[in-house]
Amino acid sequence: xxxxxxxxxxxxxxxxxxxxGDPAAFATFVRHHQAMVFSLAFHALRSRPAAEDLAQExxxxxxxxxxxxxxxxxxxxxxxxxxxxRCIDELRRPRRRLxxxxxxxxxxxxxxxxxxxxxxxxxxxxxxxxxxxxRMVVVLRYQEELEPSxxxxxxxxxxxxxKSHLRRSLAALRKGLEA
Amino acid sequence: MNLDDDLRRALKRQPPSPDFADRVVAxxxxxxxxxxxxxxxxxxxxAAALTLVVGGSVRYYAYQQSxxxxxxxxxxxxxxxxxxxxxxxxxxLRLATGSTYERSGRNP
Numbered sequence: 001x002x003x004x005x006x007x008x009x010x011x012x013x014x015x016x017x018x019x020x021g022d023p024a025a026f027a028t029f030v031r032h033h034q035a036m037v038f039s040l041a042f043h044a045l046r047s048r049p050a051a052e053d054l055a056q057e058x059x060x061x062x063x064x065x066x067x068x069x070x071x072x073x074x075x076x077x078x079x080x081x082x083x084x085x086r087c088i089d090e091l092r093r094p095r096r097r098l099x100x101x102x103x104x105x106x107x108x109x110x111x112x113x114x115x116x117x118x119x120x121x122x123x124x125x126x127x128x129x130x131x132x133x134x135r136m137v138v139v140l141r142y143q144e145e146l147e148p149s150x151x152x153x154x155x156x157x158x159x160x161x162x163k164s165h166l167r168r169s170l171a172a173l174r175k176g177l178e179a
Numbered sequence: 180m181n182l183d184d185d186l187r188r189a190l191k192r193q194p195p196s197p198d199f200a201d202r203v204v205a206x207x208x209x210x211x212x213x214x215x216x217x218x219x220x221x222x223x224x225x226a227a228a229l230t231l232v233v234g235g236s237v238r239y240y241a242y243q244q245s246x247x248x249x250x251x252x253x254x255x256x257x258x259x260x261x262x263x264x265x266x267x268x269x270x271x272l273r274l275a276t277g278s279t280y281e282r283s284g285r286n287p
Contacts, residue, residue: 023204030200038195052195059203123189142186170182177182 011072019066026066030059033076036144037083043139044087046128054090058083080144081154084136088155091132119177126176130169133157137165138173 011032017025037058041051061082062075069075127138133155140151148162155162 023208026207027200027204030203034199035192035194038199039190039192042193043190052199055195055199056203056206060207063207119185120189123185127186127190138186139190142183143190143192145187173186174182 011075015066015069015072015075019069026063029062029075033079034059036076037079039143040080040083040136040139041087043124043127043143044084044132044135045090046124050090054086055083058086077154080140080146084140084154088132088136091135122177123173126173127169129176130172134165134169137162138169141166 011029014025014028018029034055038051038055041054041058042048045051045054058079062069062079065078069078127135130138136155137151140146140154141148146154148159148166151162152159
């Protein structure tokens with residue numbers, strides 16, 4: 001049995017225990033997925049407090065819908081879909097709270113030096129200027145490494161629409177970097 | 180420059196605050212599940228409550244109307260019985276008076 005398969009089976013058992021009302025099992029699920037859910041929200045909303053609030057609400061919603069979910073893989077897909085839609089709704093709200101950009105430069109010892117220290121910060125800012133759906137498509141593609149078909153499934157749109165968003169967004173980001 | 184790789188680096192996953200999971204579990208443990216309701220659900224709940232209040236008021240008004248109608252009918256029956264009772268009393272009085280005159284051999 002491969003390691004990934006063992007982890008998947010473990011998570012399926014954890015899901016069954018969480019569905020039986022075991023709070024520790026549910027907490028395991030939260031810890032397993034919190035970076036994914038929080039980061040989707042953070043890269044979309046560009047505000048750490050807003051991203052934490054949204055991520056919390058997604059997990060509360062997960063708890064309410066736990067009985068309907070069939071497997072650990074189903075939970076992951078459900079979390080991606082619900083988080084993405086909530087982010088798009090939040091971005092479309094007319095009087096959204098002000099974006100508090102919380103980008104920080106990486107610590108010198110955190111990881112190998114990137115090719116350009118400020119490039120990541122500039123890219124995150126440019127991604128934050130894309131329209132809500134296009135922004136979410138880019139975040140799902142590059143944060144979660146999803147294929148266009150998976151993004152189409154998560155956002156309930158056609159693959160061609162996803163590809164079109166990606167093409168136009170990448171062109172806009174290239175243009176922004178050159179400016 | 181490879182934009183795909185740069186984007187992967189820029190958008191890599193980041194951890195939330197260390198106590199994030201504990202706060203989620205604590206919120207669920209104290210039953211604080213309302214915050215997650217969508218505005219649509221909140222409106223739906225408000226509309227349902229309003230429907231219940233209006234529906235209840237209409238039914239209560241109809242009930243009050245039927246009680247008032249019953250009271251009116253009861254009063255009419257009471258009056259009718261009272262009139263009937265008085266008529267019977269008068270007839271009885273006349274019958275009794277008639278018997279007295281017959282016994283005494285006089286006309287009333």
